[in-house]
Amino acid sequence: MKPKHFTIPYIGWMAVFVVAPIVLIFVYAFTTASGELTLANFARIAGFASVFVNSFRLALIATLICIIIGYPVAYILSKEKMRIQRLIVMLIMLPLWMNFLLRTYAWMSILENTGLLNRFLAFVGLPMLRIINTQVAVVIGMVYNFLPFMILPIYSVIMKIDKSLLEAARDLGAPPLSVFSKVVFPLSLPGVLSGMTMVFVPAVSTFVITQLLGGGMVILLGDLIEMQFLGAAFNPHVGSAVALVMMFIVIVFMYVMNKFGGGEGRTVGL
Amino acid sequence: MPKELIRLSDCSMAFDGEVVLNNLNLYINDKEFLTLLGPSGCGKTTTLRIIGGFQRQTSGDVFFDGVRINDVPPHKRMVNTVFQKYALFTHLNVFENVAFGLRLKREDGKKLTKSDIASRVSEMLDIVSLSGFEKRDVASLSGGQQQRVAIARALVNQPKVLLLDEPLGALDMRLRKDMQNELKRIQQTTGITFVYVTHDQEEALAMSDTVVVMEKGVIQQIGTPEDIYNEPKNAFVADFIGESNIVDGCMHSDGVVEIFGRKFACLDKGFAPMEHVDVVIRPEDVDIVDVKDGMLTGTVTNITFKGMLYDIIVDFKGFKWLIQTTDLSPVGSKIGIKIDPDGIHIMKKSEFSGVFGDYSSYSAEYDDISDVEYEPDGSDSEAAAYET
Numbered sequence: 001m002k003p004k005h006f007t008i009p010y011i012g013w014m015a016v017f018v019v020a021p022i023v024l025i026f027v028y029a030f031t032t033a034s035g036e037l038t039l040a041n042f043a044r045i046a047g048f049a050s051v052f053v054n055s056f057r058l059a060l061i062a063t064l065i066c067i068i069i070g071y072p073v074a075y076i077l078s079k080e081k082m083r084i085q086r087l088i089v090m091l092i093m094l095p096l097w098m099n100f101l102l103r104t105y106a107w108m109s110i111l112e113n114t115g116l117l118n119r120f121l122a123f124v125g126l127p128m129l130r131i132i133n134t135q136v137a138v139v140i141g142m143v144y145n146f147l148p149f150m151i152l153p154i155y156s157v158i159m160k161i162d163k164s165l166l167e168a169a170r171d172l173g174a175p176p177l178s179v180f181s182k183v184v185f186p187l188s189l190p191g192v193l194s195g196m197t198m199v200f201v202p203a204v205s206t207f208v209i210t211q212l213l214g215g216g217m218v219i220l221l222g223d224l225i226e227m228q229f230l231g232a233a234f235n236p237h238v239g240s241a242v243a244l245v246m247m248f249i250v251i252v253f254m255y256v257m258n259k260f261g262g263g264e265g266r267t268v269g270l
Numbered sequence: 271m272p273k274e275l276i277r278l279s280d281c282s283m284a285f286d287g288e289v290v291l292n293n294l295n296l297y298i299n300d301k302e303f304l305t306l307l308g309p310s311g312c313g314k315t316t317t318l319r320i321i322g323g324f325q326r327q328t329s330g331d332v333f334f335d336g337v338r339i340n341d342v343p344p345h346k347r348m349v350n351t352v353f354q355k356y357a358l359f360t361h362l363n364v365f366e367n368v369a370f371g372l373r374l375k376r377e378d379g380k381k382l383t384k385s386d387i388a389s390r391v392s393e394m395l396d397i398v399s400l401s402g403f404e405k406r407d408v409a410s411l412s413g414g415q416q417q418r419v420a421i422a423r424a425l426v427n428q429p430k431v432l433l434l435d436e437p438l439g440a441l442d443m444r445l446r447k448d449m450q451n452e453l454k455r456i457q458q459t460t461g462i463t464f465v466y467v468t469h470d471q472e473e474a475l476a477m478s479d480t481v482v483v484m485e486k487g488v489i490q491q492i493g494t495p496e497d498i499y500n501e502p503k504n505a506f507v508a509d510f511i512g513e514s515n516i517v518d519g520c521m522h523s524d525g526v527v528e529i530f531g532r533k534f535a536c537l538d539k540g541f542a543p544m545e546h547v548d549v550v551i552r553p554e555d556v557d558i559v560d561v562k563d564g565m566l567t568g569t570v571t572n573i574t575f576k577g578m579l580y581d582i583i584v585d586f587k588g589f590k591w592l593i594q595t596t597d598l599s600p601v602g603s604k605i606g607i608k609i610d611p612d613g614i615h616i617m618k619k620s621e622f623s624g625v626f627g628d629y630s631s632y633s634a635e636y637d638d639i640s641d642v643e644y645e646p647d648g649s650d651s652e653a654a655a656y657e658t
Contacts, residue, residue, distance in 0.1 A: 170323075172427065173374040
């Protein structure tokens, strides 16, 4: 058997589970319920403009917060002893091994009006915070769930930076801060870039987080699509059109980011 | 009188209890080309890293121009380094790599101007023959070109001392030779002190003013290339620098040494009467003569054609010598040898005595020779274990 025959299962898998659904989405998006070609599904999207804006805005905020928290964590982690690094990487991944729903439910009980957070605030005599069912709660949920996907790629890129480059920078007169800003940071950008993709894409299309922590008050693209397929508004044709437009915007977004990242940013794969 | 620039005083270094440097004392003069030479693990790179400030010695002091610099971090030392694998900044082009140090530099408390940086970079690229490469991506350069960028990047800062850590290790033979000449030329034109680390003895002899031979974290010998080659201090140095036959001998008096029960005239003096010594005879210092005229006679057991010369292995009473000759004597033939007094060098016995200089293991070193008759004895397997 030739080696290329080994790719048959993979190609079959791709055809059934990746290509076919995309083709179906295309077909649905451009047809009516009776099967005629139409662009009307796309025309209806204009009515959902605020959902689009909100989705991208919240996903971007979550991504930025993930960078702000994740980069220092990854950097400090890379400086630790190998034994400690392994332990912390495991701790970062530990939540990922728990059920996504359960984790998000946990945040519900923390953020609720009578939840852990507010009980703690009451205990120390501070006023209550209304977080649950707001955009803030949704962003917290996104950051919590997707933070590991920011930390890990940045960490692995920083770890791969040749230590002699840092010595060379010091040798050439760079104090520690300049070593970071002139060598470590620019060389770690590919990791930041792939982290951004891995956080932004799931964040922009999430619906579980919005439903549990947003309580139906915050409607994002994921919710909109889900409603079109499973909800009372049942209309898979409009749902497909929304999905298609979202995919298009995300691809353009990633492409621009990769261009901005320069030749090094090949980790994203576009 | 040359001026002393760097002094390492009683420097020791241990990693997790393993001693890497043992009480090293070394001074380096201004404008000197000094080479730290030794096999891997001898402590030469550690010594360089201590001078560069990348490693802190466990004990001892480092002085630069008379000032103790133990606590001075690398970015404040007046030295620059050319790293083993170049360590070029892959996110910067050639120009920015070379300009890296200049952009951080303050002269009279002020940053350098753009045009000043540009002119210094282009001047330096000119010196390393890389003019016109400014905008190139460093990853697109060949090994030799990357090496020259690394040298330019270090030299543009006008350091007092340039540290070079096996800088030619990754280059092919031809390029190495070119770069050796190039480095020597740069050192002479700039007048910068070079501290060069290598395990290649030919490279060390060809380039250096002073060679420091190291092994087991200890300096074995310091001297000019000629001294090191002609007057090795012990069996390790004799074996590591060039090829050497090292045999047991006994000094009868000044200028007379006994080898294999025969007295030879030599030039060495100052040994105790009947002192046991190591005798070094370089393969090129042995003349092949007729058996009847020979001071010693032996049997040829191996021949390797080396182009200009033949390397032949000759068995003298079970001890095998390497002799280099232009005359071919066939395997199995009996030959006589003659050694002039200046071809014999006497060394005191050392911890390395009996470990080096026996070519019985010759066939193991050169697998193109078949020496099926030879049975290794105890001392030989010890030598082989040492080498591997």
